[in-house]
Amino acid sequence: MSGDTSTDASGPAVICQRLAKTYRAALSRGGVTALRGLDLAVPSGQTFGLLGPNGAGKTTLVKLLLGIAFPTSGMASVLGRPAGDVRSRERIGYLPESHRYPPHLTGEQVLHHFGRLSGLRRPGRARRVDELLRRVNLGEWRSVRVHKYSKGMLQRLGMAQAILNEPDLLILDEPTDGVDPIGRREIRDLLLEQKARGATIFLNSHLLSEVERICDRVAILKEGALLRDGGVADLTRPRSAWQVEMRAGRPDAVAGAMARVPGARAVDGRVEIEGDVAAVNALIDALRGQGVEITAVLPRRDSLEDVFVKVLGEGETP
Incomplete structure (x- = not known):
């Protein structure tokens, strides 16, 4: 895995304490509150599902964890460091909900590009790119420009990109969106492989049946507030x-x-x-x-x- 790996693996991978975010609005004196004093802990090595209707604050929370946005109050730590810290971001793999790649690049070129950004050197990078293209069933499409890829193929390429540097934390926003049932099973198997090697998976998804299959814990948000947080087995107990x-x-x-x-x-x-x-x-x-x-x-x-x-x-x- 890349970067500093000194964080105690037994501690939570993500911690939020009284985390709040209010966006300023030109026509609203008080602004728009996206998160309201969120307290949350995601144990290391587990698969965690973040659930909620549109506008619940899920995307805002992801932006805060990645350091793309900053909290109004409260704090968040990721892999033992403040959210947005460069040393923790090097150890995160991220797949946004709406991701686009330069249409003139091939699938292979896309992964090489992100491999360079991740600091992977060429000999090892070439092996890793080849391995992942085969793993997500895009080996025969490696030399095809991505503008010819279907939505499901782009999602599988995005998964390959997210795990390229074997991250300690995977943050995935709707990873099975637009993917057929066979593709969903392949992505599910891929996530289980990542968990087996010790990665923590932080997952946003509207497919509750998929979340129930693969997640250890879930949190349910509504209008920026945490309504429920617990193990899937406990929440769905007989x-x-x-x-x-x-x-x-x-x-x-x-x-x-x-x-x-x-x-x-x-x-x-x-x-x-x-x-x-x-x-x-x-x-x-x-x-x-x-x-x-x-x-x-x-x-x-x-x-x-x-x-x-x-x-x-x-x-x-x-």
Whole structure:
């Protein structure tokens, strides 16, 4: 990895303390507040997802961490140094949401250009560029100018550019935007490889199913305020509810059983009930009494999308 690697790997890769940012506005006396006293820590070596609707402050936070913008108050540190410090920026790989490359360059030339900016010397740089072009399935397109690349190809090239210097921290804004399902799986595998070598991944994405698959922790922002921060497994842990799956073809029998059990409801071809083990046992007995064949009984787990919608609905406007 490039640059100073003396930072204690056990400490957080990103720390924000009372971080706030207000943009001046010509027509607004108070300006526009993008972040409101954010307290956040991203553990080293984990994959972290930053979630929120448009205008939540996600892009502003990324700009502050990279030193592109400066806070109005509070502080942020990245890899053990103040945000924007040159020694920490050398150890960051960044893929913005809307990235463009000079259209006359080939994919290979793009990576060589960024390799030079990262301080990679030519012999090692050539090997690294070749390795990454093959890794993101652009080996056959290395000599093609990027203006002929599809959106998905440009995203894969951007991923290769972001990990070119084997950074300690990857900051990725919508890395799977415009990528087909196969391409999303390839990018997901690539991110898992980066995590396996010890990199910390800081991810912005609207694809909550992808975030749920690869992230260890998430934070949910709304109008610059932190509403929820925690491990994905904790946020989506099973609650006191059950799903009963059945063999199809007996809708009348299922309806008859549900009528006998208070709180039972049909959801996507299954029957759900909230309550303890006694409640689900009563439902099972009622279904069996109607001759319904049960195939599975599972604890109900909220998806990350369920949590996201619920948190935003409960969150008060700051």
